[in-house]
Amino acid sequence: MKQLLDSDLELVVESGFIHVPLLLDPAIDRELQTPLRTETVPERSGSRKSTAVIEVQGRHFIRTLSVQSLVTNFEKVSANSYQQLKNDCLREYFLTPELDSLSVDGKLRTILFQVMTYFIKKNRGLHRRRWSEEEMLDFIGEKINIPAEYYERAQTFLDTEPLRTTLSDLGKKEPTFESLHNGLISAQELRAWLRKTVFTKIVQCKRKSLRNALHVREQFKNTKKKHLAILLYIADKGSLEIDGFGFSRINSSDEYLVYKRTGEYILKDYHARSYLFPDCRVAVPTFGTLRPIVMETYKHPFLLGHEAGQEICLRQFTPPNKFTAGNIIGGVEKGINALIYGYDSRRRNGIHGLDRKLLHVKSIEFDDYRI
Amino acid sequence: MTDVERKKALQTDEDQKLLPLVLEIMPGHAAEGLIDIYEPGSYEGKSLRKLCDRTLSKKKWSIEEQLIVEDVIRQREGGRLLCRGQEIDGTALEYAEAEQTEAGEKYLYVPIRAIKPQEGGIGLIIFD
Numbered sequence: 001m002k003q004l005l006d007s008d009l010e011l012v013v014e015s016g017f018i019h020v021p022l023l024l025d026p027a028i029d030r031e032l033q034t035p036l037r038t039e040t041v042p043e044r045s046g047s048r049k050s051t052a053v054i055e056v057q058g059r060h061f062i063r064t065l066s067v068q069s070l071v072t073n074f075e076k077v078s079a080n081s082y083q084q085l086k087n088d089c090l091r092e093y094f095l096t097p098e099l100d101s102l103s104v105d106g107k108l109r110t111i112l113f114q115v116m117t118y119f120i121k122k123n124r125g126l127h128r129r130r131w132s133e134e135e136m137l138d139f140i141g142e143k144i145n146i147p148a149e150y151y152e153r154a155q156t157f158l159d160t161e162p163l164r165t166t167l168s169d170l171g172k173k174e175p176t177f178e179s180l181h182n183g184l185i186s187a188q189e190l191r192a193w194l195r196k197t198v199f200t201k202i203v204q205c206k207r208k209s210l211r212n213a214l215h216v217r218e219q220f221k222n223t224k225k226k227h228l229a230i231l232l233y234i235a236d237k238g239s240l241e242i243d244g245f246g247f248s249r250i251n252s253s254d255e256y257l258v259y260k261r262t263g264e265y266i267l268k269d270y271h272a273r274s275y276l277f278p279d280c281r282v283a284v285p286t287f288g289t290l291r292p293i294v295m296e297t298y299k300h301p302f303l304l305g306h307e308a309g310q311e312i313c314l315r316q317f318t319p320p321n322k323f324t325a326g327n328i329i330g331g332v333e334k335g336i337n338a339l340i341y342g343y344d345s346r347r348r349n350g351i352h353g354l355d356r357k358l359l360h361v362k363s364i365e366f367d368d369y370r371i
Numbered sequence: 372m373t374d375v376e377r378k379k380a381l382q383t384d385e386d387q388k389l390l391p392l393v394l395e396i397m398p399g400h401a402a403e404g405l406i407d408i409y410e411p412g413s414y415e416g417k418s419l420r421k422l423c424d425r426t427l428s429k430k431k432w433s434i435e436e437q438l439i440v441e442d443v444i445r446q447r448e449g450g451r452l453l454c455r456g457q458e459i460d461g462t463a464l465e466y467a468e469a470e471q472t473e474a475g476e477k478y479l480y481v482p483i484r485a486i487k488p489q490e491g492g493i494g495l496i497i498f499d
Contacts, residue, residue, distance in 0.1 A: 121402035125472050126393060128406050130435060243402075260400060265456075302491030315490045333399040334489045341451070341488040350492040 002078065004064075005191040012061045013180050014054055016068060018190070019061035022053060056184060067180055074198045085195065089202045106254050107286050107323060108235060111247050112136065114325035119245040119260055119332075137227040143242050146233045154228040160217050167210050174207065175200045250285070259283035259295060260332050265340045266371075267301075269354035272345070275369040282312070282339065284331035289319040292335025299364045301343050301350025306364055312338050313351055389415070392463055393470075394426055396452075396483045398442035404483075405432070405439045409463075419463045423452055423483055443485045450487035459483065 004020065012019040022028060052063045075082040113133050122131050122139055131139070177200055180193055220228055234240050238249030244261040259281040266274045281295040292312045299306040302313045312335045320327040343350055352364045389411030397404030407426040414422060427440055452459050454466045467479035 118401050123403060126406055126408075126478075128403050313491050315492065317489065329399075336400060337486060338489040338491040341486055342491045344490075349490060 005187055005194070007187045009187045011185050011187060011190060012054065012056050012183065013067065013185055013190075014061075014063075014182050015051065016066055017063045018065050018067060018070070019054060020064050022060040022062045070194065071197050071201065074194070082198065085199050086202055089199060089206065107256060108254070110323075110325050111256060111258055111286075111328070112140075112234070115258055115328050116242075116245060118325075118329050120243055134224070134227060137230050140234070140240070140242065141226065141230050144230075144233075144240070146229050150229040150233045150236070151225060153232050154225045157217060157228060157232065158221065158223075158225065160214060160221070163210060163214050163217065167207065167214065170203065170207050170210070174203055246281070248283075255285065255287045257283040257285055257293075257295065258328050258332065260336060262336055262339055267340075267343050267354060268345045270345050270348065271355060273355070274371050275354055275366050276371045277339070277369060280339075282332055282335035284328050284335070286323050286328065289321055290323070290327050290331045291319040292331050292338075294335075294339075299352075299366070300339055301348075301352045301354060301366075302338055303364075304351055314338055314342075390469065390477055390479050392422075392467060392479045392481065394422055394463070394481050394483065396423060396426060396439075396443050396485065398439060398446050398485050399487070400484075401439075401442075405436055405443065408478075414463050416462060419454065419459045419461060419466060419481065419483070420452065422463055423459075446485040446487040448487070450485060453484045453486055454481060 004018075009021060011021075054061050054063075070077075113136055117131060117136060120139075122136070123129065175196065177197060178193070180190075185193075220231075223231075238256075240246055244263070245259070247256045247258045249256050261279050261281055262277075263279050265277050267277060268274055277300065278298075280298050282292050283295050284290050284292050292314070294300070294303060294310055294312060295308065297306065297308045298310065300312075303310045304313065314334060317334060319331065343354070345354070348354070348356060352366075354366050391411060392409040392414045394407045394409065395404050396407075405426065407429070409422065427443060432440055459466065463481055464479070466481045468481075469477055470480045471477045
């Protein structure tokens with residue numbers, strides 16, 4: 001595509017498609033000179049005549065890319081040019097890329113205020129009650145050290161006026177889409193049009209994301225600066241662990257591994273000998289099928305190998321697909337229950353037995369855990 | 372409070388006077404559960420399992436507590452009641468540890484966990 005746009009060719013836009021000059025090949029030329037055949041053969045999809053080859057000013061052009069598809073997929077097919085355009089857009093409109101990456105909403109909130117409250121002991125003494133989000137954030141604030149810069153960020157975050165101004169400015173000088181007219185067009189003109197259209201699209205996306213950011217910020221307008229600083233810190237770090245419960249962000253997305261530590265535990269074999277298993281983190285991802293895994297390099301009768309990130313083999317368990325606090329809690333509990341309470345020494349119900357080896361499968365040894 | 376301190380407190384208080392018994396039943400791996408208090412004279416000699424049944428069958432619970440009761444009952448079906456990692460089998464006093472409130476009132480505390488074991492593995496046959 002790059003070669004096409006950088007060329008000196010004269011192209012034709014017709015019915016939403018870019019047509020490029022047909023190669024002057026004697027065989028093709030002969031074919032084109034037999035109109036009876038090409039005109040009478042209907043397209044598979046209907047009875048219309050084929051428009052793959054068109055004639056403009058005595059020259060033949062053949063259909064190639066869809067204009068719409070070129071605009072839609074420009075980011076994928078020409079990543080460098082797209083990034084350059086995006087940078088130009090940010091520079092021209094004085095926008096900052098960080099605004100997009102603030103994620104104090106969504107799954108993080110569910111993990112903090114619905115899953116974490118289940119696994120963490122919050123109340124002192126004998127009083128038991130559900131905590132508000134503010135109380136939960138106070139509790140987290142007591143457990144972790146929030147750097148001073150996050151209080152400054154919270155102040156900026158709560159001040160929505162600059163964001164409103166940016167949005168308003170953007171609205172005033174937002175470029176508009178111009179449709180591509182049918183007919184002859186040079187590759188240079190097409191390149192300029194494409195650049196302008198993609199640029200307009202980026203500006204519109206940016207405006208949409210700014211509107212979303214403003215919406216999120218307005219939801220926090222009644223939140224105390226201290227609490228927002230805690231939230232921003234957690235959103236920025238992407239991970240947190242308190243009293244054996246924690247979560248860890250996967251890459252830079254809004255997806256997490258939510259885990260709970262098992263602590264050390266003992267399993268017994270057929271001969272009632274004890275095996276001490278080390279602590280591990282049983283985690284459930286917040287996307288896809290919510291199957292429990294062990295994060296550490298670990299071995300257990302319910303794990304196939306001895307490596308990190310293995311799924312725990314569970315019987316009579318259909319993992320849910322939908323992210324909800326209940327499904328995450330259920331998945332983590334099932335994983336822990338399987339590891340600590342699921343092995344039956346009499347039936348040796350695992351993939352591996354603690355005291356027996358498989359005949360045909362490479363088995364895992366547990367002798368080093370024996371106490 | 373360390374284990375030694377707890378034991379000491381328990382022995383001293385047992386000798387001196389009877390303490391109320393606080394039973395907390397937690398569903399699964401929840402950090403907090405349902406709190407029920409038995410006054411002195413109402414729990415001695417009774418099995419811990421019976422006390423749990425009595426607590427779970429009470430009708431006094433709020434809507435929020437009733438949800439915990441339902442969760443505990445759900446986990447207990449085909450599951451176990453554990454206290455400090457051991458299946459409960461005996462009187463409440465055998466599992467109790469002395470603790471005190473922030474106001475300095477002493478009590479005996481028994482944490483119970485309702486766990487539904489999850490079977491694992493893929494059913495391969497193991498040979499000798």
